[in-house]
Amino acid sequence: MEATIVEAINDALHEEMGNDDRTLVFGEDVAQSGGVFRATEGLLDEYGGDRVLDTPLSEIGIVGAAVGLATYGYRPIAEIQFSGFLPPAFDQLVTNASRIRWRTRGELTAPMTVRTPYGAGVRALEHHSESLEAAYAHIPGLKVAVPSTPHDAKGMLISAVRDPDPVLFMEPKHVYRSFREEVPEGTYTEPLGKAAVREEGEDVTVVAWGAMMHKTREAVDALDDVDVELVDLRSISPLDRETVVESVKKTGRCVVVHEAPKTGGFAGELIATINDEALMYLEAPVNRVTGFDVPVPLLAMEDFYIPQPPRIEEAIRETVDY
Amino acid sequence: MSEDLRPLTAGSVDADVETLSEADVDVGIHRILEPDGTYDPDAVPDVDDETLRDLYRWMVLQRVVDERATKLQRRGRLGTYASGRGQEASIVGSGFALDDADRVFPYGREAATLLIHGLSLRDLLLYWRGIEDASKMEGVNAFGVAISIGSHIPVAAGTAWGMKLDGADAVAFANLGDGATSTGAFHEGINFAGVIDAPAVFFTQNNQYAISLSFDGQTAADSVAQKAVGYGIDGIRVDGNDVLAVYEAVSAARDRALAGNPVLVEAVTYRRAAHTTSDDPNRYRDDEEVEEWAERDPLERYREFLRAEGLYDDIDEEALREEVDEMFDEAVDAADDFAEREVSEIFEHLHAETPPELRRQFDEFEDLLERRPDMYDYIERRPKG
Ligand SMILES: Cc1ncc(C[n+]2csc(CCOP(=O)(O)OP(=O)(O)O)c2C)c(N)n1
Numbered sequence: 201m202e203a204t205i206v207e208a209i210n211d212a213l214h215e216e217m218g219n220d221d222r223t224l225v226f227g228e229d230v231a232q233s234g235g236v237f238r239a240t241e242g243l244l245d246e247y248g249g250d251r252v253l254d255t256p257l258s259e260i261g262i263v264g265a266a267v268g269l270a271t272y273g274y275r276p277i278a279e280i281q282f283s284g285f286l287p288p289a290f291d292q293l294v295t296n297a298s299r300i301r302w303r304t305r306g307e308l309t310a311p312m313t314v315r316t317p318y319g320a321g322v323r324a325l326e327h328h329s330e331s332l333e334a335a336y337a338h339i340p341g342l343k344v345a346v347p348s349t350p351h352d353a354k355g356m357l358i359s360a361v362r363d364p365d366p367v368l369f370m371e372p373k374h375v376y377r378s379f380r381e382e383v384p385e386g387t388y389t390e391p392l393g394k395a396a397v398r399e400e401g402e403d404v405t406v407v408a409w410g411a412m413m414h415k416t417r418e419a420v421d422a423l424d425d426v427d428v429e430l431v432d433l434r435s436i437s438p439l440d441r442e443t444v445v446e447s448v449k450k451t452g453r454c455v456v457v458h459e460a461p462k463t464g465g466f467a468g469e470l471i472a473t474i475n476d477e478a479l480m481y482l483e484a485p486v487n488r489v490t491g492f493d494v495p496v497p498l499l500a501m502e503d504f505y506i507p508q509p510p511r512i513e514e515a516i517r518e519t520v521d522y
Numbered sequence: 523m524s525e526d527l528r529p530l531t532a533g534s535v536d537a538d539v540e541t542l543s544e545a546d547v548d549v550g551i552h553r554i555l556e557p558d559g560t561y562d563p564d565a566v567p568d569v570d571d572e573t574l575r576d577l578y579r580w581m582v583l584q585r586v587v588d589e590r591a592t593k594l595q596r597r598g599r600l601g602t603y604a605s606g607r608g609q610e611a612s613i614v615g616s617g618f619a620l621d622d623a624d625r626v627f628p629y630g631r632e633a634a635t636l637l638i639h640g641l642s643l644r645d646l647l648l649y650w651r652g653i654e655d656a657s658k659m660e661g662v663n664a665f666g667v668a669i670s671i672g673s674h675i676p677v678a679a680g681t682a683w684g685m686k687l688d689g690a691d692a693v694a695f696a697n698l699g700d701g702a703t704s705t706g707a708f709h710e711g712i713n714f715a716g717v718i719d720a721p722a723v724f725f726t727q728n729n730q731y732a733i734s735l736s737f738d739g740q741t742a743a744d745s746v747a748q749k750a751v752g753y754g755i756d757g758i759r760v761d762g763n764d765v766l767a768v769y770e771a772v773s774a775a776r777d778r779a780l781a782g783n784p785v786l787v788e789a790v791t792y793r794r795a796a797h798t799t800s801d802d803p804n805r806y807r808d809d810e811e812v813e814e815w816a817e818r819d820p821l822e823r824y825r826e827f828l829r830a831e832g833l834y835d836d837i838d839e840e841a842l843r844e845e846v847d848e849m850f851d852e853a854v855d856a857a858d859d860f861a862e863r864e865v866s867e868i869f870e871h872l873h874a875e876t877p878p879e880l881r882r883q884f885d886e887f888e889d890l891l892e893r894r895p896d897m898y899d900y901i902e903r904r905p906k907g
Contacts, residue, residue: 233734233805256704256740257671257732285670288706323601323652323904326669463879492883497868499601499652500903504865504887508900511890 203383206376208350209239209315212357213277215387217247220275223361226253227262227279227315236281237317237376263289263314267296270312270366277361283318283370284327290335297366298341313360313367319411319459320496320506321374329496331410331459334466336368337437343367344436345392348375348413350383352434355390363392372410393435395443401429404453404520407444407470409433412457412507419512426520436466444470445477452483453519457512462490484522489515547748551790552771553761557818559826567770571833577618577765578828579842581610581821584634586846587643588795591633591650594854595799599905601652606631608763608794611820612727614638615768616697616789619776623692625681626664627674631727631793632697639664643853648860651905654867655860672698672705675724679711682720682784693721693779701732703746709753712786716755719782723775726786727762729793734806746788755784762791763820766827792818858906865891 203211216223225243227235231254234241244252255262259280266276280286286293293314301309320329337344345360345367347353353371360367395407398417403426408416413432420428429447433440448454454474456467467488474486489507497505555561588605595603606613609631617635620626626639633646640662649656649667657666665681668674678696685692702708703726715722726746730737743749750757756778760771768789775785792815796803803812828834869876869884876884891897 228732229734236733236801254735254739256735257701258704258706260706261704287670325602325652326667328669462883492869492887493880494868494872497652498654498657499905501654501863501865501868502652503901503903504868508897510894510897510900514890514894 201383201385202380203350203354204377204380205347205350205353205371206237206239208354208383209357209371210241211383212354212361213240213243214246215354216275216277216358216361217243217251219387221251222273223275223277224251224253224269225277225279226255226265228255228257228281230254230279235279237373239315239371240279259285259289260292263292263297266312266314267292267300267310270310271300271308275311275361277313277315280314280316282324282328283316283332284330286314286316286332293336293342293366293368294339298339301365302341309364310366311364313357313363313369315357315369315371317373317376318370319372319374320502321411323499323502326498329502331370331491333370333436334460334464334469337439337466337469341365343392343438344370345434346370346372346410346436347434348372348410348432350381352390352396354383355388356392356434358387359389359392362389367392370410374411375414378414390434393438393440395434395440396432397429397443397447398432399428399430401427401451403427403451404455404516405429405431405444405447405451406455406457406512406516407431407433408457409436410459412459415507415509416457416512419509419516422509422513423516426516428516439469439473441473441477445474448474448478449481452481453522454482455487455489455512455515455519457489457507457515459491459506461493462488463493465490484519487515487519544744544748547751549745549748549757549759551759551761552767553764554766554770555764555823555827557763557823559823559830561827561830567766573618574828574831575833575837577614577769578821578824578837580614580617580634580638581765581824582839582842583637583846584610584613585821586843587633587646587850590847590850591647592795592799594647595650599854600647600650601905602798602800603650604631604798605795606633608792608815608820609727609729610634611765611824612762612768612789612791615765616695616725616772618769619772620695621692621776622663623690624663624776625678625692625694626662627668627678627681627694627696628664629668629671629674629697629699629702631699635697636662636664643849644856644860647853647857651857653860653863668698672702672707674698675702675705675707675711676714677711678722678724679715679718679720679784682715682722682779683718685721686719686782691780693723693776695723695725695776698724698726699732700726700728700730700737700740700746701735702726703749704740712749712753712755712784715784716753720784721779721782722784723772723779724784724786725772725775726788727791728788729762729791731793731797731807733797733801736807747786750786753786755786758785758787760787760789762789763818763823765820765824791820863903
């Protein structure tokens with residue numbers, strides 16, 4: 201079937217709700233109205249009000265309850281309506297979700313998934329556009345996944361739901377509906393913690409994820425004379441060091457693209473990893489194209505904030521010509 | 523303790539234990555104008571006729587602004603907009619009870635409260651066009667709009683604390699929805715205000731919905747007002763479609779707050795429009811319910827009162843609407859004329875002094891914009907700003 205990212209997510213939720221009757225879906229507006237982005241459409245009709253719930257406006261409650269359910273043997277799939285509203289629940293992710301296995305020496309585990317649309321580019325109000333993946337990746341014990349295609353969105357979400365540990369599943373809402381691709385029917389999984397090489401190339405490795413994958417691809421397509429190896433990171437944590445490092449060893453050059461602010465952004469971790477494991481292969485310093493060290497501007501200026509293809513092109517060229 | 527001292531099974535012992543339930547809390551509703559238009563003349567607040575007429579004028583303004591702004595959004599000339607249709611009595615009645623020295627903590631649906639408090643209509647439009655400058659709230663004693671629901675409630679408590687320390691003759695006034703009462707910030711903020719005897723008024727417009735969630739899914743409690751009891755502060759429940767009752771209730775709450783008793787006010791009302799311009803309320807509520815509340819329309823109810831008092835004859839409804847329309851047109855023109863935003867503005871105002879790294883990011887970006895004019899093809903600036 202041909203599906204957009206948001207349809208693929210909906211399909212994955214239908215699959216897992218059907219596959220395991222201990223899965224629950226809950227969050228603000230997810231049941232009766234099918235979610236503000238329609239990601240949970242149809243679930244209430246099919247699985248009923250005991251398993252598909254509209255919760256109070258309560259992010260701490262949603263994520264904290266997911267921990268309670270998960271440690272009690274359920275498989276909660278919680279939605280946080282926009283990632284900008286996850287900060288109140290940051291405490292639950294840090295204090296409980298991510299460390300419960302460690303704290304109880306394996307006695308309790310929290311197999312829970314928190315889905316949340318993230319990123320800029322949809323002309324939303326304040327607090328609706330942040331991408332704080334690096335902050336969540338900094339929490340030991342929490343997996344952070346970011347699909348960029350419908351195929352991956354479905355397969356990785358099913359993996360997330362089945363994962364024995366908590367997963368934060370960040371959905372690039374800017375490309376929720378921007379394109380379709382073939383998505384297999386039925387259940388399949390795509391691994392977490394595994395990057396994907398989208399295009400093989402010899403001259404330079406470019407690493408991106410989420411909506412930036414698509415901006416990057418556009419930049420790469422415009423650079424006919426540069427042979428780019430395009431790596432879609434897909435999981436921020438755990439990090440697939442091997443795919444990145446092997447690629448950089450092959451090309452000798454690397455550019456990282458992300459939408460989050462530069463300082464403390466995940467590009468920093470990738471660059472450190474490359475320094476650790478492939479320094480002697482580098483023919484140029486690792487470059488990065490990122491958002492700026494400011495909050496995402498309101499809608500009139502947000503497109504200036506987002507790394508656009510010409511900026512990415514320039515960085516790639518600079519790295520290749522170094 | 524030895525093993526055999528532990529009870530082996532949980533069971534019921536036959537004991538008479540008193541429980542406290544919400545039935546023990548008597549929550550009446552303050553109202554002056556009955557839904558059928560009748561009222562007790564002695565209960566009408568003692569304000570001059572012009573004020574009584576102004577309350578009406580401001581409700582009309584709120585309604586026209588909502589209608590026009592919604593249309594503007596449809597034409598792509600405004601971003602997402604949140605209408606206050608149906609809530610005019612709560613919005614205007616509360617706004618009228620405030621003093622200029624009071625600091626308002628808005629949450630987005632209450633245009634008239636901010637306009638009464640001094641915001642320009644142009645800036646209100648600029649805000650919904652996503653232009654940062656409008657968040658300055660120029661000339662208005664107001665905090666920024668709390669888009670993250672509930673986030674402003676503890677902040678209002680803190681400001682009220684400062685007002686108390688200063689001996690200021692002012693309160694912090696936080697506007698919120700029923701949805702906000704489920705956030706942790708609400709509970710922490712209200713509890714905090716209670717403990718420090720902060721001059722704060724927490725004004726909840728219970729419009730029955732938080733996007734698609736109806737009030738009974740939001741809380742198991744029968745009312746928001748009763749929650750005050752648990753925190754040891756005062757609670758007031760008021761008919762939110764009765765502008766006189768709201769005006770009176772918030773005035774009373776303000777007085778109580780100034781005396782060191784923070785107040786949680788619940789205005790019981792109804793959001794007749796969609797949650798915002800990007801919402802479709804047909805997915806979660808039926809026409810019948812909307813109709814039912816349309817019959818309790820705050821403007822109609824108040825118009826009946828003004829008629830009965832012989833005050834409506836002085837109001838030319840058509841001219842009034844035209845006047846607001848004109849104001850709106852002028853505000854749109856002024857918003858259109860607002861200077862184009864410069865790239866520099868996204869780098870400004872984050873720090874008192876821009877750190878070198880951020881300055882470097884700006885310089886590099888400016889340089890790129892010069893070298894790659896095609897950047898502008900990727901940078902759309904819609905709606906107009
Ligand atoms: C912390 C947080 N969570 C979720 C949202 C998304 N959201 C925006 S408005 C809203 C409902 C708010 O309901 P209520 O507080 O009753 O105010 P109303 O819109 O009904 O006036 C939700 C869930 C948000 N803005 N902030």
